[in-house]
Amino acid sequence: MRIILASKSGVRKDILDSHKIASDVCPSNVNEEEVKISLISEGATPSLISKNLAELKSNKVSIKKPDQIVLGADSVIDLNGELISKPKNREEALNILKKLNGQKHQLISSVCISKNGSMIWNYTDASTLTMKKLNLEEIKIYLSNVKDKDLYAYGVYQIEAGGRSLFSKIEGDKDAIMGLPIKQIKEYLKNIK
Secondary structure: OEEEEOOOOHHHHHHHHHOOOEEEEOOOOOOHHHHHHHHHHOOOOHHHHHHHHHHHHHHHHHHHOOOOOEEEEEEEEEEOOEEEOOOOOHHHHHHHHHHHOOOEEEEEEEEEEEEOOEEEEEEEEEEEEEEOOOOHHHHHHHHHOOOHHHHHHHOOOOOOOHHHHHEEEEEOOHHHHOOOOHHHHHHHHHHHO
């Protein structure tokens, strides 16, 4: 069975490939910021925002790909109920890392599977990450080693790359932290073959 990944995330594609799940990439091009602003104004939690974005992405692509299984995904940072989004520039990235510095936060990863424009399954995972207490110079050095394309695509830290060094403790599923709770996805796909 081939599925369609409604994401341009190379890391998510790599996770599917490493688990022998054949997939084609078809990004949803959903305006995430617009959706987040609307949901925040309605009082949505970071977890609900992540779930809604994953569903919106998979449904949007699924409408264009009849009878195919489409996987949408979204990850957000929840710092004590505050949604932390991907940075738009390096100054914002620095401010996000300063805010997370020495703090415990949750990384919420949601996935949704759609067919013919409707969600048929979804799952949300929450991992807890505790960032080390770093001085400003250490944060700046870390950021100087992150390429722009990675910073804006994946957020302020990439656990699969140098971001692991920022944390004193990581509790949760490694694949979910990188963007896809693959165990649950495989379990679901096994049942629809």
